[in-house]
Amino acid sequence: MQELHRDEVPLIYARLSRQDRRRRKGPWQMAEIHSEARRIGEAIRQARVLRRRSQKDVAAALGYHQSKVSRLEGGRGTEDIRVLRAIAQELRIPPEQLGLAAVRDAATADPEAEEMHRRTFLAASIAALATPATPTAAHDDLVQALLPGLGPANTGAPVDTTVLRERVGAARRLFYTCDYVELERALPGLIADLRLASSGVVDSDVLSALLATTYQTSTSLLLKQHDQGNAWLAVGRAMAEAERSGDPVVLASSVRVQAHVLAREKHTTQAVTLVRHTADQLTGSYDRRSPKYLAAVGLLLLRGVTAASGAGDRAATEEFLAEAKEVARYVSLDRADAWANFSPTNVALHELSALVAFGDSGLALQAARPLMRRHIPVPERRAALWVEAARAYSQQGRLSDGYQAVRIAETCAAQDVRRPAVRDLVADMAARDRRRTLPELHHFSRQLGAPA
Template sequence: MADAHGEARRIGERIRRARVLQRRSQHDVAAALGYHQSKVSRLESGRGTEDIRVLRAIAQELNIPPHELGLAPSQDVSAADQEADDMHRRTFLAASIAALAAPAGSSASHTALVQALLPGPGPAGTGGPRDTAVLYERVGSALRLFHTCHYTELERTLPSLIADLRMATSDATDRDLVSRLLATAYQTTTSLLLKQHDQGNAWLAVGRAMAEAERSGDPVVLASSVRVQAHVLVREKHATEAVTLVRHTADQLTGSYDRRSPKYLAAVGLLLLRGVTAASSLGDRAATKEFLSEAKEVSRYVTLDRPDAWATFSPTNVALHELSALVAFGDAGLALQAARPLMRRHIPVPERRAALWVEAARAYSQQGRLADGYQALRIAETCAAQDIRRPDVRHLVADMAARDRRRTLPELHHFSRQLGVPA
């Protein structure tokens, strides 16, 4: 395992050295290859080196002998041997890095989900029909499990769903549709892994999502994949790159909203809201305001707040992200002012309802109103019990309990112990 990590870092350093010797910037190299600068940055830090196609492209662009990046020289091997060699190396690196990233004591469901992301044979499928209509319904069901915060069931469902979708790609008459469905399944997997703070395997999932989105040629699916990729970047402390990625992609998709389908508008809107999250995490008020303004413009053409998988973008969701941004900036008073009308509004998606009360709890905590923060968290628990047990919220509860040094709120400390994070 350590050898794989060391090999990835060595490859990244070799790429960086070749680029610097040629006095070229990461942006310049990425532009020449048709990639975003963040891809080159990741490669140089030793991440993403299991992508053989990208390694071959960058080796050619920087005149790096293929063997120095662990690639077989194409003139010395047959195409079949080269493909087998590439697959073997990709499987080894991906499996090793995934194993290193997997949290200790992973459940069987989590292990199966990670296996489903790796190249080569994954978990067994259901053996059921691979009709695209059936697969479409199954992907929709997985999305509903995510939005209703049934994460345990979702983790059990995804491996066989991904396996069946991968099998369907080999014999489907509508290959583009299956790719869209598979990209959506990988996007959902990425979001679930991020909820669990498993960023290492989230990188694997989002890489799969991007590949299938590009294969499908569907701008809606591509926008959704870019959105989850930006989420991973923010979690990995690359918020600046996330803002750039969202801005670049949104610029390609915005305009003529009155002539776009609801799904298209939802994808663009959700992408812009990811920009709000990334920009506010940087403390960039100007960029946050810009993304919010654009998202509000898009929301004018999305009139319904519905729990459909594609309709989680709405004026309500825009308001929730504005609330989250205010909390990120430490504007607790303004955040609670923005939260009050939302508390009286019908929010059909449990994950979004819970998010409202968690953000309110953060704002109360910033003001030192621990009792109000505790009550907000208990309301969030009634909306989505499993969502309250994710690491972000558990850390919030532990922090609040630690600040109650005189133990004036025994119920808060009891809640903290229930979540396994006693102060």
């Protein structure tokens, strides 16, 4: 597959005439607009630094990508009143400092008056809006299966432990091949059959382990769908079954998804602490551990990388990465299986993701280039590579390359590209293409249900 990056030759984007844009604004007015925008951006940056918040953290709290906060601090995109008011509330900035009208109650604010106030300094624009996903019957069935009580009816399939183990493995493969639609259909019946089987006295520990793995898969799927509320329900059940199984590997995997939920809910410090505490009890003596054990520990450490980088903690990120690389010396499993998706390649992918989280887009693209030439057999990981590359391109303002990277991710895993996080990325890039020099990007954004 041909690479998208260009080392020496910059991208040449089509230019639109600036005459029409400036027809109603003289040079003095344009200078005033840019000066005010830079002042607002600096006010946002100072408030964020004062509160020791990272761009990533603030963006996540508001439901945006980090690049949006970065652009605001650079004086770009400051014409969007809704974004400014949201960030003022998040960082406790007096509205007047951002050129907003002071209001005692947000519900009593006069949007039209505020818009006129802002137009004194800034031009109008359109904010990117993502269409929320509509709950499906399959989603409702999955949530119902997670609730206490009898749960859904079992499928009538054999409840033999061997058969159930194969079905759990098949469910995990559906996740890593990004067939989320089929997975959502399969999980409720699988959970029902496992719960029925685990109510007996035969193989109770093994069945608890399988049920914990199924709940872990449910948690991961719900997080892909940005359904954090029900993800908490699923991970609680995963932890309970993992403890019943008495298997440290299953418990480590349940802790990993619990840390994922914590990090997604902005409890990154707690997520890092949880991963570190659990990993301290499992790391070491790698030459005497089974591949399954090592993969579980390695994946747990990689979750620590994600949580720490999301918190802006470079030291913790480097510690988790170093330990994960050490584990990867002893095991390399690149298969779409419950335990077999840990390898040096997966470690490198998480290192790339961390660089993007820190805003180190140049280093991120350097890390991505050798991975683009590497065979990555797991579709979910292949898609992750190109999505992270798209984020890095976007951070550099290379919207055309970012768009192409997302389209390559789509060829790897079409359903993965339609999850909310990627839709938001595409909408964000489209919103930044104000001259609409990339009509294919805007068309793709509309296809994803996230028009800008």
